[in-house]
Amino acid sequence: MANSKVSTRKIAEVTAQVFGTEDSQATRAALRYFKERRIPVHVVDLRRKPLAAGELRRFVEQLGALAVADTQGKAWRDAGLGYLRMESDELAARLLADQRLLRLPLVRVGARVAAGRDEAAWRRLLSGA
Numbered sequence: 662m663a664n665s666k667v668s669t670r671k672i673a674e675v676t677a678q679v680f681g682t683e684d685s686q687a688t689r690a691a692l693r694y695f696k697e698r699r700i701p702v703h704v705v706d707l708r709r710k711p712l713a714a715g716e717l718r719r720f721v722e723q724l725g726a727l728a729v730a731d732t733q734g735k736a737w738r739d740a741g742l743g744y745l746r747m748e749s750d751e752l753a754a755r756l757l758a759d760q761r762l763l764r765l766p767l768v769r770v771g772a773r774v775a776a777g778r779d780e781a782a783w784r785r786l787l788s789g790a
Contacts, residue, residue, distance in 0.1 A: 665740075675787065676701045681766035682708050687778035688766040692781055707760055712767070717757050720767055720774050726752040729764055729776045736761035 677695045679702055681688025695702045705712075709763050720729045726749040731737055736759065747755070764777040773789055775782035 663704075675770060677783075677786070678703045678704045678705065678769040679766050680707055680712055680763075680768075682706060685765045690778055691766040691768055691783065694780060697730065698787070699753075700787065707763070707765075709761055712757070712763070714757055715716060715752065719730055719758075719769070719772075720776060721753045723774050724776055725749065726756065729753075729767070730756060731764040734762070734764075 677689065677691075677700050679691050679695070681691065681704070683706060692702055692704065717729070730752060732743070736741065740755075740759070740762070742755070742762070766776075766778070767774045768783060768786065770786040771789075773786050775786055
């Protein structure tokens with residue numbers, strides 16, 4: 662019995678931070694995923710408050726710049742980036758300059774991160790928290 666109380670307390674202390682936009686279906690899915698598991702969520706709407714350089718760097722360092730970029734999105738195609746070869750630093754600079762290129766949602770739990778709609782990754786974030 663005591664063991665279940667400890668695990669419940671540990672989960673209650675975990676907070677997920679979700680970076681996305683209100684109209685993003687993937688962002689809404691992430692919010693629903695964490696709320697169903699009673700994980701407190703702090704939402705950052707990227708249309709109102711852009712992602713800080715240090716926060717983007719955290720995602721790029723852990724996942725790689727290409728994993729954080731939405732290479733299938735309209736903004737990526739419109740910018741003509743499918744034909745360019747860029748180093749990770751150059752791509753990270755583009756992502757910071759034009760945040761429509763980000764794969765949403767960006768999710769952070771503690772120091773661990775995930776990009777895009779990926780429930781398996783979200784589950785790993787919670788299990789390692």
